[in-house]
Amino acid sequence: MRHNASSPRALPWSARPAARSWTCPPAPVGVRDFHASLPAYAPTPLTELPSLAAELGVGRVFVKDESCRLGLPAFKALGASWAVHRVLAQRAAEDPGAGPVTLVSATDGNHGRAVARMARLLEQRAHIVVPRGVHPDAVAAIAAEGAETTQVQGPYDEAVRRAAEVAVAADAVLVQDTAWPGYERIPGWIVEGYSTLCLEIDEQLAAAGAPTPGLVAVPVGVGSLAQAVVTHYRSRPARPAAALLSVEPEAAACVLESLTRGAPVGVTTGETTMAGLNCGTPSSIAWPFLEAGLDAAVAVTDADSARAAADLAELGVSSGPCGAAALAGVRAALTGEGAEGRRTALGLGPASVAVLLCTEGASANPHTAAVPSARSPR
Known part of the structure; x- marks a missing residue:
């Protein structure tokens, strides 16, 4: 197989069409109402791009543009705001006289900035730990x-x-x-926060006269957003069910490797401009959902992502390398040698609707510094 028309390498790909028959409970109610109560809340755009539909051989293509979410250039603010809200509510219930607390997080950029923003707005403190390879501008923004x-x-x-x-x-x-064993409640709240994004897509597709999507492509780091997407679409009775495709950098394809092996594993992470996806181990709470509910996983190169980001920019959608990964992954899956077999595995036809989650704007992820390979020990 070929990665795409210009690359002779084998496509990193795993498919499990039986995932469309798996079901799970829905996300809890109330999350969207909480977000709607925030002064900066507004649904992010769902932009239809007919030229991509023609290129990909499907009926309609929509891009969920997360370049401005609650005043920040990435979707992460949804999860961070809901989780911090839950943390502080629980803290106040247990100790009404408690003073400010320090919120701590590790980040490749966007999540840490979202936690820091919520801490500042709510008069709390924040301490953010950043790995190597994150651009100094992203650290400065935090x-x-x-x-x-x-x-x-x-x-x-x-x-x-x-x-x-x-x-x-x-x-x-x-x-x-x-998440990892023993630390799962707060990551679970973060996943719940992402459900608002999926509910917006439902409403926006309906307003556009589009049916339930045949394909949803989601960039993946540890898998928390993908868990939210799987939860949303696998808890609904829509038929035919949407095919769900995860997209990772080839330099950090922990979900693809885990799906291939049938168990969650850590991988060696290397250099990638997709800094927010440069993660070596799937989240422990996400993994059961990804294993059971993802139809397919694909890994893409930095060059694939850069080309996708440039093409999206020409079409009016601001995207960083991570956000553009969704388009890069769908291109890899639906074009090139072996594409017909992959289309069949995804259940796609010429009238199918595809939704691409563009998870960050161009300003969210400056060019990533070079990162030597490192073995993920967890």
Whole structure:
């Protein structure tokens, strides 16, 4: 197989069409109402791009544009705001006289900035741990929110471990968007926060006279957004069910590797401009949903993502490398040698509707610094 028309390499791909028959309970109610109560809330655009539909051989293509979400250039504010709200509500119920708390998190950029923003708005403190390879401008944006920042020389997984240590030592609250055994409640709240994005898509497709999507493509780091997407579409009775495609960098394809092996595994992470997806281990709470509910997974190169970002910009959609990964992944899946087999696996036809989640704007992810390979130990 070929990755695309210009690349002779085998396409990193895994498919499981039986996922469309799997079901799960829906996300809890009330999350969307909470977001709607925030002064900066507005649904992000769902932009139809007919030229992409023609290129990809499907009926309609829509891009969910997360370049401005609650005043920040990425979708992460949805999860961080809901989780911080839940953390502070629980804290107030347990100790009504409690003073400000420090919120700690590790980040490749967008999640940490969202936690820092919420801490500033709610008069709390924030301490954000950043792995190597994150551009200095992204670190500066976090610090500009008033957060203390600590940079580690290892990859994302090492930053997560360091953040957990900081939280324990400082009697602070870890607000992390990945989970592991023993730390799952707050990551679960973050996943719940992302459900608002999916509900907006439902309403926007209906307003556009479009049916339920035949394909939804989601960029994946540890898998929290993908867990929310799987939860949304696998808890609904729509038929035919949507095919769900995860997209990762080839340099950090932990979900693809885990699906291939049939168990969650850590992978060696390397250099990638898709900094927000440069994660070596799937979230423990996301993995069961990804294993059961994803139809397929694909990995793309930085060049694929850069081309997709440039094409989206020409079409009026601001996208960083991570956000453009969705288009890069759909292109890889639906074009090139072997594409007909992949279309069949995804259940797509010439009238299908595809929704691409463009998870960040161009300003969210400056060019990523070079990162030497590192083995994810967790």
